[in-house]
Each structure stands twice: as C-alpha cells, then as structure tokens.
Amino acid sequence: MKLLDWAVVVAYLVYVIWDGIRMTKHSDSKEGYFLANRSLPWWAVGLSVMATQLSAITLVGTTGQAYSDGMRFIQFYYGLPFAMIILCVTVVPFFHRANVFTAYEYLEKRFDVRVRTLTSFFFLISRGLGVGTIISAPSIVLSIVFGWNLIATIFAIGLSTTVYTVFGGVQAVTWTDVKQMIVIFVGLAVCFVVILWSFPAGVSLYDGLHLAGSLGKLNTVDTSFSLTEKYTIWSGLIGGLFLMLGYFGCDQSQVQRFLTAKSVDEGRTSLLMSAFLKIPMQFFILLIGVMVFIFYQFTAPPIVFNAAEVAKAENDPRFQTIERNFAEAHATRRDAAINFSEKPIAEFRQAYAESDRAFNDTRKEAVAYIKETSDKSFNDVNYAFPTFILQNMPMGVIGLLIAAIFAAAMSSISAELNALATATTIDFYRRLYAPEASDAHYVAVGRISTFIWGIFACIVAIFATNLGSLIEVVNKFGSFFYGSLLGVFVLAFVVKRARARGAFFGLLFGIASVWIASWYTNIEFLWFNVIGCLVTVIAGYLISLTESKRRDAETQSL
C-alpha cells in the first residue's frame, strides 16, 4: 500500500468517526438515543437496513465465492422480497403501534416477562458472540493479505465503530450507514471499471461473460430439490424466506432500523427498498467476483490466495512441483480461453472446459497440501478478493476498496452494538432493575452498555482468530436461533390460543430440534430456520392447549 492509499483509509475513518460523534446532540433522550425520536426518512432507514446486512465478510466472502463457485449464492436472497411483504403486513405496524423499543418488549405485552427475557437473552448471547466474528473474520483476512498486525486491525475496526456508536446512538448508526453504503458502492463501481480495462485487447465484457458462463459460473437458478444442497431456488425461496423473516422481523439489530422511521408507511417503504434492490445489489457484488475470475483467465493468479500459507510451503520440493504444474495448467487454460473467445465453436469450448478442470485439479492439490501440512480447516475463498485488490488495483483505488471493506464491517458492527445496548438497557436494566429512572440515566446506561459490548466484541474477535471452528459454531448458533425466534413471533401474531408457557417452552424445543438436526443429519443450514420455526409453533401450540385445558379444569373445580 502506498501513502495515497493510507491517506484514503485514514480520511475515511476520521470522517466516519466525526460524522457519528456529531450526532451526539440529537441523542440526549432515550427516544433520541435508541430510536432517533422515530423521525428518520425511509431512504435513510432503507440504506441502513441494507448496510447492516452487508458485512465485510459478506463483501469479501461472496466475491471470493463467485470467483471459485460462480453466482449460485444469489439464490440465498430469492425469499427476501416475499419476507419483506409479510413483515410489512404484520411486524412493522404491530411494533410501531405498540410503541416498543425492542422486538422482545412486544412479547411481554402478548405473553409475559419470562418469554421477553428469554428471547432477549438468546439475542444477546448469539449477537454478542456474532459481532466478535464480524470483526475477527475481515481482520484475519486483511492482516494476512496486507501484513498488518492482527490485534491492531481488530481494534481499528472494533474500537473506531464503538466510539461513534457510544456517542451518537442510533442516529450515528443510521447516518454513517448511509455514507458507508456510498463508499462501498463507489469502491465496487471503480473496481468493476478497472477490471474491465485490465482485460487483454480484443476481449470484451461479453466475451468474458461467455467464458465464465461456459464453465457454469453464471448459474443463478438451480431447480433441483435437495435438503443437503446449500443453494437451490427452493432453499432460497423457502429456507431463505424463513431466515429473512427471522432476521428482519425478530432480530433487534434490524427491527431497531425500521422502528426509527417516521411512521408505519415510512417503515414499510424502507423494507420494500431492500425487496426491490437486494437481489440486483447482490448480483452486482457477485459479478465483481466473476470479473476477477475472468481477469485471472489471462493473468496468472497466485496458486493459493493466502500468501502466508504459500510462504510456509514454498521451500518444500513437493509444493514446488505443484507450483510448476499449476503454472503450466494456467498457460494451457489461458491459450484455450483466447482460442474460445476468438472462435466460439464446440471444439474450443470443450478444450477450454478440460483445461479449466486440469487447472482446478492442481489448485486443489495445493489446497490439500496446505490442509495436510498446516491448517486442516484452511479455506482460501475469503482471501481471493483482497489479494486481487492488493496485486492488481492502482494506487488510490486500493485505499478506496480497503475503506469499502472497513465500511461494510463498521456498518454491521455499529447496528449490532446499538441493538445489544438497547436490549441490555430496555429489556434487562429498565425492566428488572430501574423501571422509573430518568431519560439521562437510561442514555448513560445505553452508552456504557455500548462501550462494554464493543470491548467484549473485540475480545471475542481476538479469541476467535485462534479458534477457526468457533467462528462456524457462532454462525450456526445464529441460524439455530432465527427460526425458533420467528416461531415465537408467529405464536404471538397468528395463534390466538398461544400462551406464555407454550411460547417459552416452544422456543426451547425449537432450538433443541435445530441442534439435533445439525448434529445428526446433513441438512443444510437454510432449512434449520424452517425446522426451528415449525417445531416452535407446533410445540408452543400443543403446550398452550394443555394449559388452556388445565385452566378450564381449574375454573370448573372452583
């Protein structure tokens, strides 16, 4: 990285922190600090909803995934627009009219304090650990690719976000999210143009897309039905629908976004913004990954994108042989790609496909070598995009893209910290310890909670860097939770006979059923949301029925 790149990154960090802190003046009451006085316009809330969902590891991981596996991942989002419609009809007006600060506060109005506290507790546990992962995952990648100190990277991302969230509250979160979305998309647009310019003379975008398409990299609809296949149109439409309902409708980090909207209508419009834009936006991000793939058809990519692992292995004669085979395989594939793009006939297409298979085999050999000699859980996907940026982008653009990755991380972290602080202050502190304190007192508790959660997240991030499988566990725990939590809200909104005991134990049954499914079956995680929701609703309904009968019997005996 050159001085100009550093200047861009530092300018971004200074601006965002300043922009967040200046929101302090609007955050002196608890309505202002936690809900922005329910005054924000739909477009700001809508951008904040999208920014919260777009974390750094989504940005870096999905581009890497498109590079290695194509665009299949986009099917994950096919259920989102339908989920948004359901939420606009149900959750948005319910929560707005109930005048609540948290989604879980509503559950006390409908059931009792135990259900509220349990759901809020699960949110704090899963999100508290999850936000550590959101910080650690990009920090590991950036520190390895750019040679930065890992702890310093974690604190640069985690603490800078904590600072402006502590002072500015939800106003700072929302308005910085708006600017961060602009940074992310300006960065990606510039990246797209630079990659396009880097194609060899005579190779157009059209030719490049034909190359990628001929290898199946542009597949966006897989109609096969399998519970063990991660991304199909069915897992996206059904599993994704349940996941998005759980995430946008029951997770405080998203619910808090639309609670800040001026009115029910503005809240609805902010969610529908995602319904219209999310799939095209994700298509664009995945297309960047495909562009990187096309670029590397003509320019030799690193054998493995994680340079630290290559450095460890490069003196081993076995690895050197793999490297030589890889270089030859790339040269063969490049020639085949040029032949096919110049003359798209079946014979050249076949030769290109075969050369790509040979190329992938040598790469797999290198990855297998690293797994065998260094790191069993090694996954190269997340390193592809940052390594590409470092090696191929011009001065200034590198800084802009690093700022974009920081922006993606910070926009998610700030919303999570703010939501964690809100649930801690409103669902626990105010509900259980100090129900009659002043606004200034709750704002002070909110600020202290935000700070403590920020430090906690940084500490979790440091530990998570040494426990690779823990990251997976934490991510899975999130998917265990969403479906079951959604089930509790379905009981609350739809099932009139549902009672507090049914909701409480239904939630526990739902989470237990997902744990069992994850340990004893090969079912892919998107389906966990369906299982958790259905088990919670059915168990909750049946337990509620027994309670109703017990009450009827008690009434008759009296």
Next chain:
Amino acid sequence: MSDKVPSTERPDAFWHRVYFAVVIVTVFVIAALWAFSKYFST
C-alpha cells in the same frame, strides 16, 4: 414512549398494489437472471 401525533397512513389498497408490484418485479428479476445464465452458458 412517544407522544407524537401519528401521521396519516396510506390506505391498504395502495399497499396491496405495491406488494403485487414487488412480487411481479421479483419474478421478473429471477426470470431475467435465469435467462442471463442460460444465454451466456450456451
């Protein structure tokens, strides 16, 4: 809790039209993505 006067909400009929538009646009986008992948894979 808020003591703000609630603003006027649009009628349900308006929102039903918007939801219908979301469904139509989503189906169109998925179909367009499918056509995009088919076009470039052949």
